[in-house]
Amino acid sequence: xxNETEIVLDKTDLHxxxxxxxxxxxxxxxxxxxxxxAPSGILERVKKLEQKxxxxxxxxxxNPNALQQKMLAFIFMKASDGPGSDQTTLELAKIPEVQxxxxxxxxxxxxxxxxxxxxxxxxHLMRNHFSKIPHILNTRTTIVLETVKEQQQLVxxxx
Amino acid sequence: xxNETEIVLDKTDLHxxxxxxxxxxxxxxxxxxxxxxAPSGILERVKKLEQKxxxxxxxxxxNPNALQQKMLAFIFMKASDGPGSDQTTLELAKIPEVQxxxxxxxxxxxxxxxxxxxxxxxxHLMRNHFSKIPHILNTRTTIVLETVKEQQQLVxxxx
DNA sequence: GCTGAAAGCACCACATA
DNA sequence: TATGTGGTGCTTTCAGC
Numbered sequence: 001x002x003n004e005t006e007i008v009l010d011k012t013d014l015h016x017x018x019x020x021x022x023x024x025x026x027x028x029x030x031x032x033x034x035x036x037x038a039p040s041g042i043l044e045r046v047k048k049l050e051q052k053x054x055x056x057x058x059x060x061x062x063n064p065n066a067l068q069q070k071m072l073a074f075i076f077m078k079a080s081d082g083p084g085s086d087q088t089t090l091e092l093a094k095i096p097e098v099q100x101x102x103x104x105x106x107x108x109x110x111x112x113x114x115x116x117x118x119x120x121x122x123x124h125l126m127r128n129h130f131s132k133i134p135h136i137l138n139t140r141t142t143i144v145l146e147t148v149k150e151q152q153q154l155v156x157x158x159x
Numbered sequence: 160x161x162n163e164t165e166i167v168l169d170k171t172d173l174h175x176x177x178x179x180x181x182x183x184x185x186x187x188x189x190x191x192x193x194x195x196x197a198p199s200g201i202l203e204r205v206k207k208l209e210q211k212x213x214x215x216x217x218x219x220x221x222n223p224n225a226l227q228q229k230m231l232a233f234i235f236m237k238a239s240d241g242p243g244s245d246q247t248t249l250e251l252a253k254i255p256e257v258q259x260x261x262x263x264x265x266x267x268x269x270x271x272x273x274x275x276x277x278x279x280x281x282x283h284l285m286r287n288h289f290s291k292i293p294h295i296l297n298t299r300t301t302i303v304l305e306t307v308k309e310q311q312q313l314v315x316x317x318x
Numbered sequence: 319g320c321t322g323a324a325a326g327c328a329c330c331a332c333a334t335a
Numbered sequence: 336t337a338t339g340t341g342g343t344g345c346t347t348t349c350a351g352c
Contacts, residue, residue, distance in 0.1 A: 060214055063215050106301060144261040152309075197337065
C-alpha cells in the first residue's frame with residue numbers, strides 16, 4: 001500500500017483535480033486546452049492520479065427524489081466491541097443503503113448515514129439487518145426533514 | 160420547475176443510471192454496447208436525464224487524504240429562526256468546507272457536515288463564520304476518528 | 319515528464335423509418 | 336422514439352527529446 005503522506009501534487013495536478021471534480025465527463029482535449037498542454041501529457045497525469053488513488057472514482061450524482069428515495073437518516077450506534085474492531089463496521093458497510101460509516105469520538109461509537117425509500121423501508125432495514133449484527137448495543141436515529149446542500153466536493157487549493 | 164413526482168424512468172433509464180453512477184466517464188458507445196442499443200438513442204436519453212435534473216452532476220471522488228484534509232466533523236445546531244427559515248441554511252451552504260446542510264427532526268434544527276485540514280482550521284471556521292451567522296443558538300460537534308465507508312451511490316432498482 | 323504525429327474511434331447532427 | 340450515416344474532432348499510443 002502506498003503511503004499517502006508521500007503523495008506530492010503540483011499546481012497542474014491540482015488544476016486537473018479541480019476541473020474533474022466539477023465535471024468528471026470533461027474531455028481530455030478540453031482539459032489540455034484549459035491547462036495549455038498537450039492532451040497526451042494530461043492523459044498521463046490523470047492515469048497516475050488514478051493509480052495513486054488520488055482519484056477514487058468518477059461518479060454521477062443522481063437526484064434521490066427521481067428514484068423516490070425520500071428518507072435520509074443519520075444513526076448513532078453504541079457497540080460493545082469498541083471502535084478498534086472492524087467486524088461491526090464491515091457488516092454495516094456491506095449494506096448498500098448505508099452510504100457512510102464513521103467511527104466517532106465520544107460516547108457513541110459509530111455514525112452511519114442511510115438512505116431509503118421511506119420510513120418503513122428504514123424500519124425494515126433496522127429490524128432485519130442492523131439488529132442481526134452482533135455487538136450493537138443501541139441506536140439513536142436522526143431523521144432528515146429537508147436537505148439544503150449535499151455534495152462531496154473538496155476545497156482544492158491553488159497550490 | 161419540473162414536478163419531480165411526475166418523472167417516469169423505464170428499465171433502460173435505470174440501467175443507464177446504474178452504469179453512470181459507477182463510472183461517470185463511460186463512453187456513450189460503451190453504454191450503447193451494454194444496453195444493446197444504438198449510441199444516438201442512448202445519447203438522447205442521457206441528455207433528457209440531465210435536463211430533467213435526474214442526473215445532477217458528474218463528479219470525481221478525490222481522496223481527502225491526498226489533500227491532507229484529515230478533519231471531518233458533524234455539527235448539530237440549534238437556531239432561533241426554526242427550520243422554516245432559509246436564511247441560516249443558505250449562509251451555511253455558501254461555505255465551501257460545509258459539504259452538507261440538513262434540516263432535522265427533533266430538538267436540534269440543523270445537521271451539517273464539514274471537512275477541513277485539521278482541528279484548528281475547523282475551529283477557525285466555527286469562530287469566524289458560524290458564529291457570525293445570526294440565529295445560531297448553540298452547536299454540538301461530533302468529530303470523526305476514522306471513515307470506513309463514504310459514498311453517495313444510490314440503490315437503483317432493476318425496474 | 320512533456321510533445322507531436324498518426325490511426326482508430328467516438329461524438330453528434332441529421333435524415334429516415 | 337430508435338436507427339444509420341458521415342464529417343469532425345477526440346483518444347491514445349509511441350517515438351523523440
